[in-house]
Amino acid sequence: AQSVSQHNHHVILSEAASLELGCNYSYGGTVNLFWYVQYPGQHLQLLLKYFSGDPLVKGIKGFEAEFIKSKFSFNLRKPSVQWSDTAEYFCAVNEPTDSWGKFQFGAGTQVVVTP
């Protein structure tokens, strides 16, 4: 069965610092990869997704993620965070052969950006 591991449960950093959140998955086949964000009091929202092609994908709000197939990783990055990036971030995986869209989520990383 698939599993998704997020390396950090909590991250605290200052504004303008760089952010990198780790995500590893265990599945040998082809997968679709996602990062979702949940801002305080808001719904889960899609930040970015990777299906195929260029392993460096860009999402909303200056976020990007890199798919490294050999490492089964899909790490999220942002060069310079803002206070408004305080949120919980979830990595998720699904199998493109699974046409019904069952997602496997990681446990999430709570990110706090201090002014």
Place this chain on the structure above:
Amino acid sequence: DAGVTQSPTHLIKTRGQQVTLRCSPKSGHDTVSWYQQALGQGPQFIFQYYEEEERQRGNFPDRFSGHQFPNYSSELNVNALLLGDSALYLCASSLLQTTDTQYFGPGTRLTVL
């Protein structure tokens, strides 16, 4: 354009009771998925409905059941509630052809005492 809506927002039940949660998908979406998010955890897939049928199911007992109506809205029913069922229940909608992109609702917070 209304997004995914869920009701109620919060619910308190006691052990052994039954609960029904409701979800209206985003306009134009035909597929509804339900997730359970326990405190400090990521969402766990419960099941997915399309054309009023359960298409796929996660590792949840039969106490969890659902329904989808002709207007694509959906219900999640949980029988014989346990303390461990306390969680945020999320509904996500999508178009079947693009189930890779799911839109989430705000969730229903269920507390079982």
